Amino acid sequence: MLFAVFLPALLAIFIPYLSKWKEKIHTGYFVLLAPLAVFIYFVSFVGGDFEPVTQNYNWIPSLNIGFDFYLDGLSLLFALLISGIGSLVAFYSIFYLHKTERLDQFYVYLLLFMTAMFGVVLSDNVFVLYSFWELTSISSFLLIGYWNYKERSRYGALKSMLITVFGGLSMLGGFILLTMITETTSIQEMIAQADVILSHEYFGLIMALILLGAFTKSAQFPFHIWLPDAMEAPTPVSAYLHSATMVKAGIFLVARFTPILSQSEWFFVFVSGIGILTLVWGSYMAVRQTDLKGILAFSTISQLGMIMAMLGFGTSAAIFGAVFHILNHATFKGSLFMVAGIVDHESGTRDIRKLGGLATLMPISATLAFFGTFSMAGVPLPFLNGFYSKEMFFDASIELESSSLMIAELLRTAIPYLAVFGSIFTFVYSMYLVFGTFMGKKKLEQLPKKPHEAPIGMLVPPIILVLGVIIIGILPETFNGNLLAHAAEAIYGAPVDKHIQFWHGWITPLYMSLAVVVIGAILAFVRKSWSGIYSFFPGKLSFNKAYDFIVDQLEKTSARITNSYMNGSLRRYMVLILSAILIVTFTFIGLTGGFAWDTSNLAEITVHEVVIALAMAIAAIATIFTNNKIGAILILGVVGYGLALLFVVYRAPDLALTQLVVETITVALFLLCFYHLPNLRVRTDSVFEKTTNIIISIGFGALMTVVAISAHSTKLFDTISSYFVENSYKLGGGDNVVNVTLVDIRGIDTLFEIVVLGIAALAIYGMIKLRHKKGAK
Amino acid sequence: MEIIMSILAGVLFTTGVYNLLQKQLLRIVIGTALISHGAHLFILTMGELKRGAPPILDDAISDYTDPLPQALILTSIVISFGVTSLLLVLAYRASKENGTDNMDKLRGSEND
Secondary structure, eight states, rough: OHHHHOOOOOHHHHHHHHHHHHHSSSTHHHHHHHHHHHHHHHTTTTTTTTTOEEEEEEEEEEGGGEEEEOOOOOHHHHHHHHHHHHHHHHHHHHHHOTTSOOHHHHHHHHHHHHHHHHHHBBBBEEEHHHHHHHHHHHHHHHTTTTTSSSSSHHHHHHHHHHHHHHHHHHHHHHHHHHHHHHSSHHHHHHHHHHHHHHHHHHHHHHHHHHHHHHHHHOOOOOOOOOOOOGGGSHHHHHHHHIIIIIHHHHHHHHHHHHHTTTTTTTHHHIIIHHHHHHHHHHHHHHTTOOHHHHHHHHHHHHHHHHHHHHHHHOSHHHHHHHHHHHHHHHHHHHHHHHHHHHHHHHHHHTTTTTTTTTTTTHHHHHHHHHHHHHHHOOOTTTTTTHHHHHHHHHHHSSSOOOOOOOHHHHHHHHHHHHHHHHHHHHHHHHHHHHHHHSSSOOOOOOOOOOOOOOOHHHHHHHHHHHHEEEEEEHHHHHHHHIIIHHHHHHOOOOOOOOOOOOOOOHEEEEEHHHHHHHHHHHHHHOOOHHHGGGGTTTOOOOOOHHHHHHHHHHHHHHHHHHOOOOSHHHHHHHHHHHHHHHHHHHHHHHHOOOOOOOOOOOOOOOOOHHHHHHHHHHHHHHHOOOOOOOHHHHHHHHHHHHHHHHHHTTTOOOHHHHHHHHHHHHHHHHHHHHTOOOOOOOOOOOOHHHHHHHHHHHHHHHHHHHHHHHHHOOOOOOSHHHHHHHHHHHHHOSSSSHHHIIIIITHHHHHHHHHHHHHHHHHHHHHOOOOOTTTOO | OHHHHHHHHHHHHHHHHHHHTSSBBHHHHHHHHHHHHHHHHHHHHHHHSSSSBSOOTTTTOOOOOOOOHHHHHHHHHHHHHHHHHHHHHHHHHHHHHSSBTTTTTTOTTTTT
């Protein structure tokens, strides 16, 4: 199974070489092999007596992370969809993409995506699942932006990336919480501990985070906005990722975690509530679109909402319906996207207002589209699979269990009506789609190309999918026993005894279906007379605008915040740094009672020291007030020589010597440089600047004083200098303890201090000598 | 005496920081020089002042002042001398090249 998952990615490594090696053969033929092989591998599992399979491969054993694959009915259904439709899409793309396109890139992304999807549906380890999940986001981002010279492509790719990665990260948070509670990384072991998770205080948070991941990936309301913009991708990508596989990853996630999450009644409220809202909103908005792929995108949104709602119902009939519809939707939506691609390819436009009457010119495509759309609309015909699952949806919606939650009860009453409402609009846009494109007047003069039937290669994949629609429609029980029952059982946790029948007798779901068809047909027929409501509702209201506004405001706000403190002024940065030091240190001293005052261990005060100190203080303060540059230097000299005098008083002869020499040289240097510098100006600071300067500098001086006094008053241990004094002569062979310290005991300090001086000298030399000519590099 | 020295160090830091916050390059260099003086005084005060003789060994004396802070300050003086001279030459070159020593005008262009 490891090999099956990674086969596409392995092949992806060789794609660039293959595409260069045989330039005459379309790269797609090589690509086709991988999903086909995997499909055959997974088909071998299908059967009435299927049992879940577990396979473990080590990755990071110390963190309990490994490629633990778990193949149950649900994973098998998805794996078959991914590999089966993957093969068809690879085949379709051979005829859709011309050899002049960057084929190697396209197929590398596509194969990466396949591996990622296989990993998502087969992983039993939450962190491996998450890794593959993000890989689907990344490869989807690359595929949407495939025509990266188009601005809309880049916009759509970024939007889908931002939204799905946002959801993916929330999901990761949920997974981490789950791992912490259950102390395992395996989903099956988590399910075994479901009651522990339910009673945990974080249960609500886990549910919210995981559902957020699922809703963003599966384009549920209000995160559906990325899907219509993702239609900028090449049509094979839209057919594969954005109808059959990736958008169902969220559905898969909800289904996989249903045994854990559905224990709470809120699961019904959120999943069904959001699902039904998505169904209604998606189908309502689909009627408004004029682009074929736009209609299909909103249609996908609404169908995903329907599946999600059924998962939320939680009854065995509803879960079976959801599983069935996952399969059905993948078949008819895949074929519809491919037909839309054919229309686009052969007529040059996807704008439904320009299309019309293509049925006589493209009879095969038209037939395929009829089957696809009628199945999607749920027209009650015994050879269309869409009808069965829609009927199950109605059936499940009127047989919901009663709940103790007030809001759940309200939702329970509203769901059948909303379901019918959404289905009516589904019917309307399905009819609009097929009749608008293939029936009515021919408008050939408006088309960029003269339309004709597509090459046979392009028609084969949609024909196979439509055959799937019909075969499932005619033989639903075969699929039920071998595949669907296992999948439903994996979600429900117990065997689901459900039989698919076309005729149930005169019962409520049938009346609902008939109502949908009749009202839908009337509405579709007079669509022009009521489509004006879209200018009132939603009118200018749109979630895209909200998204654009949020992104725009985030960028502007962060720019504003950055510009507010990064203004390029050194003074501003100094003020920020020093204020931070002041606030933090004073708060710390205040909170911990760090200030100490101890006068027991002080040296005596003598007059001459006080005089020196006073002179230094006055000189230091005078540097602020003088506007004479020579004066400033000399006053600074007073401070330096004062310090040297203090060193003498405090028995530090080496320091006094050094300080005297250094001060002299510094003053000389100052004089040398200042000779070339302009005179000190009278300052033009504003009162505010002056006040902040005064507050900060006095605060900083006070801080240092407080720290010095406190440190001196708190003696924790004796100095280590006795060792220096005792061993200076014995070990170092010198009487001058300071010098022995510098060159013997702590010689490394001295070495690097010499290096510092050397570097400074070189830098000064460089600055004076090296001149860049203006304009030269 | 340590209290007075602490206050003096505080005064040196205050004036140093105030100079550092000015807009003219010269004042900033003066500010850094004052701050390093303050730091040296601070380190010296942290070792005890005037308890014993200078740390030059003599058989007659048993009590010396702490040699370790002195060694540290000596290193520090040399380093701050190196940095100050570098800053000075930098200030000199910067004002020569740009024709101004006003920090507010030394901003570079938008594209830098």
